[in-house]
Amino acid sequence: MSATMFVSLALALVAVAVAFGVVVCARPAVRRFRARSDRRRPPRWLEHETVRGLLVIVAGVATAFALIAVFLEILDGVLDNDDLTVVDRPIVEWIADRRGGGDHVVVLVTDIGGKVLLAAILSTVACAVALRLRSWRPVVLAAVAGGGGALLVAGIKALISRDRPDPLYRAVFESGFSFPSGHAASALVILGTVAWLISMVTASRTLQATAWLTAGVLAVAVGLSRVYLGVHYPSDVLAGWALGACWLVTVATAARLPETVILPLARLQPAPGRVAGAALRPVVAFTVTALGALAAIYSAVSIAAVT
Numbered sequence: 067m068s069a070t071m072f073v074s075l076a077l078a079l080v081a082v083a084v085a086f087g088v089v090v091c092a093r094p095a096v097r098r099f100r101a102r103s104d105r106r107r108p109p110r111w112l113e114h115e116t117v118r119g120l121l122v123i124v125a126g127v128a129t130a131f132a133l134i135a136v137f138l139e140i141l142d143g144v145l146d147n148d149d150l151t152v153v154d155r156p157i158v159e160w161i162a163d164r165r166g167g168g169d170h171v172v173v174l175v176t177d178i179g180g181k182v183l184l185a186a187i188l189s190t191v192a193c194a195v196a197l198r199l200r201s202w203r204p205v206v207l208a209a210v211a212g213g214g215g216a217l218l219v220a221g222i223k224a225l226i227s228r229d230r231p232d233p234l235y236r237a238v239f240e241s242g243f244s245f246p247s248g249h250a251a252s253a254l255v256i257l258g259t260v261a262w263l264i265s266m267v268t269a270s271r272t273l274q275a276t277a278w279l280t281a282g283v284l285a286v287a288v289g290l291s292r293v294y295l296g297v298h299y300p301s302d303v304l305a306g307w308a309l310g311a312c313w314l315v316t317v318a319t320a321a322r323l324p325e326t327v328i329l330p331l332a333r334l335q336p337a338p339g340r341v342a343g344a345a346l347r348p349v350v351a352f353t354v355t356a357l358g359a360l361a362a363i364y365s366a367v368s369i370a371a372v373t
Contacts, residue, residue: 231298259314
């Protein structure tokens with residue numbers, strides 16, 4: 067990694083420290099809220115593990131459909147040059163006219179969403195969690211989430227082929243197509259996956275909340291930095307967030323599927339004496355499901371683009 071990437075990584079660590087401080091300060095209020103909510107006993111049918119698992123699956127699928135619907139609505143506006151996209155160019159021009167001398171700081175923020183740094187962060191955390199759990203599952207989750215998200219963004223960029231804003235309005239050089247924002251989508255997917263992996267190995271709600279808060283704040287900051295630097299339209303960034311969130315929810319739902327009554331682990335157990343397959347088969351089921359969902363998402367976007 068270059069020197070600027072190390073500075074960007076340091077900036078990300080500062081965000082972690084700030085998020086930790088916010089979470090610690092918010093703990094008293096959270097405790098009061100939980101004390102009130104604990105007094106309300108949930109319905110008895112919610113205490114059944116299978117029911118909770120199915121509800122998670124249903125909620126995940128519904129959320130993924132809602133997010134892809136948002137993405138397709140933005141895409142429709144881009145293709146027809148209406149709706150939200152009518153303010154794209156005026157916003158980019160307005161920001162370009164008012165940019166000050168702090169562009170180098172924004173570049174450091176945008177570099178947090180770069181491919182090399184995100185890949186380094188994800189692979190390091192995935193390997194550490196895999197060693198901690200003594201399982202290949204975190205590595206597979208990271209590969210499917212990160213790799214699948216990158217393929218999805220690259221494929222849609224090539225399919226839509228939207229030009230970036232005029233070079234006169236850009237603060238930095240950037241090549242390739244504009245829609246959707248790869249930095250915005252990748253930052254949300256990969257940093258969300260990192261928070262997910264961290265949550266697997268710690269029972270501390272403070273650390274879990276810190277990880278998720280940091281991921282959310284950095285994903286938003288990276289997306290906004292792309293608009294500020296004039297290399298993306300606002301609709302590109304919004305679409306990138308919607309697509310990234312859709313893919314992250316899809317991967318999380320697919321990972322949950324083998325643990326439910328729909329595909330129970332009991333059916334995935336091998337015959338006696340073949341214990342090695344027990345850990346492999348749920349991973350294969352998750353991977354096949356996630357890749358099938360990726361194909362479905364890309365197909366939906368392709369159909370929307372040609373109709």
